[in-house]
Amino acid sequence: MNGALLAELYVFVLAIFVGIEVISKVPVVLHTPLMSGTNAIHGIVVVGGILVLGHATTMLEMVLGCTAVAFGAMNLSGGFFVTDRMLEMFKKKPSDKKAAADKLAADRREKDRRAGERRS
Numbered sequence: 001m002n003g004a005l006l007a008e009l010y011v012f013v014l015a016i017f018v019g020i021e022v023i024s025k026v027p028v029v030l031h032t033p034l035m036s037g038t039n040a041i042h043g044i045v046v047v048g049g050i051l052v053l054g055h056a057t058t059m060l061e062m063v064l065g066c067t068a069v070a071f072g073a074m075n076l077s078g079g080f081f082v083t084d085r086m087l088e089m090f091k092k093k094p095s096d097k098k099a100a101a102d103k104l105a106a107d108r109r110e111k112d113r114r115a116g117e118r119r120s
Contacts (some may be wrong), residue, residue, distance in 0.1 A: 039079040
């Protein structure tokens with residue numbers, strides 16, 4: 001092994017350990033925004049893969065490039081679908097508000113009816 005390859009391998013392993021430490025410290029509340037940011041970064045990676053694929057010369061490079069771009073696009077779109085579903089879980093449904101308002105109004109009418117019966 002030459003020195004440059006050893007240094008790159010060292011940086012790669014160090015990045016794995018740092019990534020694990022950083023990810024394990026992320027609170028659950030921040031997961032969705034961080035996932036959206038990661039999807040945006042992955043979109044840039046897919047565009048870069050397409051640009052690199054444009055300079056492919058051999059059939060092997062073209063097949064590997066097309067495969068990489070296809071898998072990257074699937075990962076990108078899947079990440080956005082998952083993020084969208086997670087954000088939908090935090091939204092309140094309009095029907096829930098209407099049902100709560102209807103229940104509150106019914107409770108008030110019942111309370112007023114009982115108060116009227118007591119007065120009579």
